[in-house]
Amino acid sequence: MKLFQRLRGGVETQRLLLRRWEHKDFRAYVPIVSDPEVMVPAGCQPANSMEAASVMFSRDMRNDLCYAVVLRETGEVIGRFKFQGDLRRFHVNSLSVGYELRRDQWGRGYMTEALAAMITYAFEKKKVDVLAVSHYADNERSKRVIEKCGFRFEGIVPWACKRFDGRICDDVCYSILRVDYINGLEANAQGHPPT
Numbered sequence: 001m002k003l004f005q006r007l008r009g010g011v012e013t014q015r016l017l018l019r020r021w022e023h024k025d026f027r028a029y030v031p032i033v034s035d036p037e038v039m040v041p042a043g044c045q046p047a048n049s050m051e052a053a054s055v056m057f058s059r060d061m062r063n064d065l066c067y068a069v070v071l072r073e074t075g076e077v078i079g080r081f082k083f084q085g086d087l088r089r090f091h092v093n094s095l096s097v098g099y100e101l102r103r104d105q106w107g108r109g110y111m112t113e114a115l116a117a118m119i120t121y122a123f124e125k126k127k128v129d130v131l132a133v134s135h136y137a138d139n140e141r142s143k144r145v146i147e148k149c150g151f152r153f154e155g156i157v158p159w160a161c162k163r164f165d166g167r168i169c170d171d172v173c174y175s176i177l178r179v180d181y182i183n184g185l186e187a188n189a190q191g192h193p194p195t
């Protein structure tokens with residue numbers, strides 16, 4: 001089964017479209033980036049004013065590694081997804097991912113669906129050799145998303161980061177290497193799960 005369909009400027013899944021941000025998305029962007037329960041677990045500073053949200057929005061609009069997560073059926077923007085530099089690796093062709101979903105959309109499998117498609121996109125189109133992701137130790141939802149998408153656990157960095165609510169967190173790190181990605185494809189093609 002084809003996991004995603006490459007569109008001009010976006011990636012399509014069964015229920016979602018991940019595409020570049022457009023000016024018309026600002027109204028939908030604000031409630032996502034203003035919610036501390038969404039932003040703080042993701043390691044981002046919540047926007048505490050329209051001005052702050054506008055600055056963040058302009059930055060995401062200019063960044064071609066940042067995507068709006070859109071419901072295909074309604075066109076509603078429900079989240080953010082981005083590729084970014086992998087701060088734990090040097091001189092390696094790697095990226096890491098970050099994502100946030102509006103709170104009323106949690107628990108419906110949307111981010112698992114988005115991340116699965118973006119893994120394929122990263123290896124097939126962006127030609128990365130390593131795709132990395134991490135979550136703070138208490139972020140069980142993100143942990144499940146990462147596990148369901150087949151990332152390999154690397155280890156825990158204790159006291160990795162002081163979050164925007166002042167709490168010091170351990171960072172739980174994962175990656176997929178190109179060799180694992182290829183093995184997974186081959187195992188799927190042969191009808192048995194990857195090792």
Ligand SMILES: CC(C)(COP(=O)(O)OP(=O)(O)OC[C@H]1O[C@@H](n2cnc3c(N)ncnc32)[C@H](O)[C@@H]1OP(=O)(O)O)[C@@H](O)C(=O)NCCC(=O)NCCS
Binds near residue numbers: 043099101102110111
């Ligand atoms: C992390 C986030 C993107 C998850 O998106 P989502 O679309 O809700 O994820 P899914 O529905 O695919 O999966 C959520 C999983 O967490 C599980 N879950 C839900 N609530 C949970 C809880 N309180 N404790 C533990 N697990 C929980 C769900 O059961 C599901 O796992 P399952 O499929 O095995 O049942 C979303 O919660 C979010 O935006 N959080 C704030 C930002 C953030 O943390 N970003 C990630 C930074 S690393």
